[in-house]
Amino acid sequence: MKQVVQNYKSGELALLDVPVPGCKPGGVLVRTAFSLISTGTELMKVSEAGMSMLGKARSRPDQVAKVVQSVATNGVPATYRKVMGKLDSYTPLGYSLCGVVEQVGAGIDDVKVGDLVACAGNEHALHAELNWVPKNLYAPVPDGLAPRHAAFGTVGSIAMQGVRQGESGLGEVALVIGLGLIGQLVVQLLTASGVRVVGVDPDPARCELAESLGAAACGDPSSAAVENSVAELTDGHGVDQVYLAAGGGSNQPVELAARLCRDRGRVVDIGKCRLDLPWNAYYEKELDVRFSRSYGPGRYDPAYELEGRDYPIGYVRWTERRNLACFLDLVARGKVDVEPLISHIADFDDAVETYRSLKDGELKAVAVLFRYPEQAVEAEAPAVTVPAVKRTEGKGSAPVRPVRTPVRLAFVGAGNYATSMLLPHLTQRDGVELSTVVTTTALSAANAQRKFGFAEATTDLDAVLGDKSVDAVFVVTRHSSHAELTRKALLAGKTVFVEKPLALTEDELAGVLAAVEESGNDRIQVGFNRRFAPLLQEARKRFGARTGPASLRYLVNAGRLDHGSWYLQQGTEGSRFAGEGGHFIDTASWLLDADPVSVYAVAPSGNEDLQIVLRYPDGSTATISYVTTGASGFPKETLDLVADGKVLRLDDFVRASVYFDGGSGHKRWVSSRLPKARDKGQSAELAAFVRAVRTGGPMPVPLESLVATTAATLAVQAGLAGGAPVTLADAR
Numbered sequence: 001m002k003q004v005v006q007n008y009k010s011g012e013l014a015l016l017d018v019p020v021p022g023c024k025p026g027g028v029l030v031r032t033a034f035s036l037i038s039t040g041t042e043l044m045k046v047s048e049a050g051m052s053m054l055g056k057a058r059s060r061p062d063q064v065a066k067v068v069q070s071v072a073t074n075g076v077p078a079t080y081r082k083v084m085g086k087l088d089s090y091t092p093l094g095y096s097l098c099g100v101v102e103q104v105g106a107g108i109d110d111v112k113v114g115d116l117v118a119c120a121g122n123e124h125a126l127h128a129e130l131n132w133v134p135k136n137l138y139a140p141v142p143d144g145l146a147p148r149h150a151a152f153g154t155v156g157s158i159a160m161q162g163v164r165q166g167e168s169g170l171g172e173v174a175l176v177i178g179l180g181l182i183g184q185l186v187v188q189l190l191t192a193s194g195v196r197v198v199g200v201d202p203d204p205a206r207c208e209l210a211e212s213l214g215a216a217a218c219g220d221p222s223s224a225a226v227e228n229s230v231a232e233l234t235d236g237h238g239v240d241q242v243y244l245a246a247g248g249g250s251n252q253p254v255e256l257a258a259r260l261c262r263d264r265g266r267v268v269d270i271g272k273c274r275l276d277l278p279w280n281a282y283y284e285k286e287l288d289v290r291f292s293r294s295y296g297p298g299r300y301d302p303a304y305e306l307e308g309r310d311y312p313i314g315y316v317r318w319t320e321r322r323n324l325a326c327f328l329d330l331v332a333r334g335k336v337d338v339e340p341l342i343s344h345i346a347d348f349d350d351a352v353e354t355y356r357s358l359k360d361g362e363l364k365a366v367a368v369l370f371r372y373p374e375q376a377v378e379a380e381a382p383a384v385t386v387p388a389v390k391r392t393e394g395k396g397s398a399p400v401r402p403v404r405t406p407v408r409l410a411f412v413g414a415g416n417y418a419t420s421m422l423l424p425h426l427t428q429r430d431g432v433e434l435s436t437v438v439t440t441t442a443l444s445a446a447n448a449q450r451k452f453g454f455a456e457a458t459t460d461l462d463a464v465l466g467d468k469s470v471d472a473v474f475v476v477t478r479h480s481s482h483a484e485l486t487r488k489a490l491l492a493g494k495t496v497f498v499e500k501p502l503a504l505t506e507d508e509l510a511g512v513l514a515a516v517e518e519s520g521n522d523r524i525q526v527g528f529n530r531r532f533a534p535l536l537q538e539a540r541k542r543f544g545a546r547t548g549p550a551s552l553r554y555l556v557n558a559g560r561l562d563h564g565s566w567y568l569q570q571g572t573e574g575s576r577f578a579g580e581g582g583h584f585i586d587t588a589s590w591l592l593d594a595d596p597v598s599v600y601a602v603a604p605s606g607n608e609d610l611q612i613v614l615r616y617p618d619g620s621t622a623t624i625s626y627v628t629t630g631a632s633g634f635p636k637e638t639l640d641l642v643a644d645g646k647v648l649r650l651d652d653f654v655r656a657s658v659y660f661d662g663g664s665g666h667k668r669w670v671s672s673r674l675p676k677a678r679d680k681g682q683s684a685e686l687a688a689f690v691r692a693v694r695t696g697g698p699m700p701v702p703l704e705s706l707v708a709t710t711a712a713t714l715a716v717q718a719g720l721a722g723g724a725p726v727t728l729a730d731a732r
Contacts, residue, residue, distance in 0.1 A: 474496075
């Protein structure tokens, strides 16, 4: 593999062929997708390597002291050989990257092969194609976060630890001196915390960038504008905190900090700047000077970093790894925007030239990323497999029974959707008996029994699955449990109605289909109700057959979720789109009468909106705009289908119309009257499901279609992570 290295004696930079690191226990082997050049720390090392021996000594007095001590202990000849041997060796560069787990070492159970992770450490997150990274120096990348953005994880953790050391509070005012990469991130973190920020940097472009990212005012350190801004924002008292994110040999930053800080304020050193503290100024204000040690607690502790011994959260809330995960979460949720910081993305093969351009000043940048060739090739055509549905005839206990009434139904879960959108349509339906409701708490089961007339209420799932009188089981629980509960019910010989999604991962989907094959039971319905909506059914009938490719546009004005909603628990329940996106993919595929063959998904920077393009075998396309930033008063769902001189229009399941171009001029069908309420098809869907259970006839939607829609929904996340169209590889 290739790795960027430097000879500290000669200053030579090289892209060297080196052996692939082994995957040791307690860590993972990661193939790099993007690595970030620290334009502060790394360029300082590169510049030092180009100095004379005297210059190196002057820049590192700490190392000179060690040499002097070694001379006293070991003598000049031995010390000389030791120092020259160390200088005349290749050393690595880099400490912040994002990549894909290629191999998992013993003792690791929180990630698997193929997972995207952000990695930290100047010995483990190097500019190299492959890195072995111990457990406490990586963190899984949240769903939807692009790899190039996740590569900022380590520098983000450095900035975050500095902000934590400042103990900023709501309404305070902070001064950030130095608006390079770390400084820009500090500005955003403080702003996100409710702190007003004044930035200082001699570069006008960096000042402008910081203001665009939330700083209240920025300016040159020698300008009166900075002092005026501080005076205006603080009523003349001075800032509450100063963050030193500048480098160099000037003492101006610490002097400016003393001048603009309030009495008993806090000064936090994040970078590596000169710290000749003016005693009188710091003494008279009794300033609290603090240091920020890299990524956070755990740094430089071998037991934590190498042996994976975590600190108890009750004693150390924010460790290196927890800082890393927190920063990734903030970027994923749009609270921190790193895209404007990316000045240049270079191919890894051009690493040496990129460093030279940065060192010589030809390339002026805040952040520079290396893009790795293997990842670029893989990203061109990632694939999600649409697994084959295999049925084993005669094996297991398939629930195809003679016609009988009533149909006995059991519900697993009785949350808001079950009690508002499903059970009201079943309680008064002839030929249906609500047999048993199963919940995790006794009281919720009792409430559902009382309200909807279930014959029994229990918390014992196994008892229900073993009850031969139960014809069908409804799985209406949280998303993370759908696949496993469906699998168990199939193996127990039950017909299953599972609310979307059927599965959150490819492994979960494969597990459901393995249960189908093992039991011979393929009686599944997923709650994709929109294809059953009467208004849409009539509009599709009026639109008629088509001969050419179609173009479909589906706008979903999803809106923002309430704080505390379990839909926001992406770590356990999957992304919001993974939870409900199948609705819209299924509707598009039903209207186009085919399953998609590829998915392309992009997310605008700074919010949770998604743009998804589905391609179909005949050349048709469907574009789904899933947005959370629209006006709440606008309809939730609008859809247009265009083909063969015809247009079908659906307005939020309240009104539908079809336009035709014919020989006798333009024609139009419009739904004759507005329904009393939006009918999104739940009642008709449940009627079709109960009929299939009662008669033993075909399920309302073929299992192959349900699987294809689920695979396409999963492909959206794969596409966001890879930044390229995802092929749906058909294994059927």
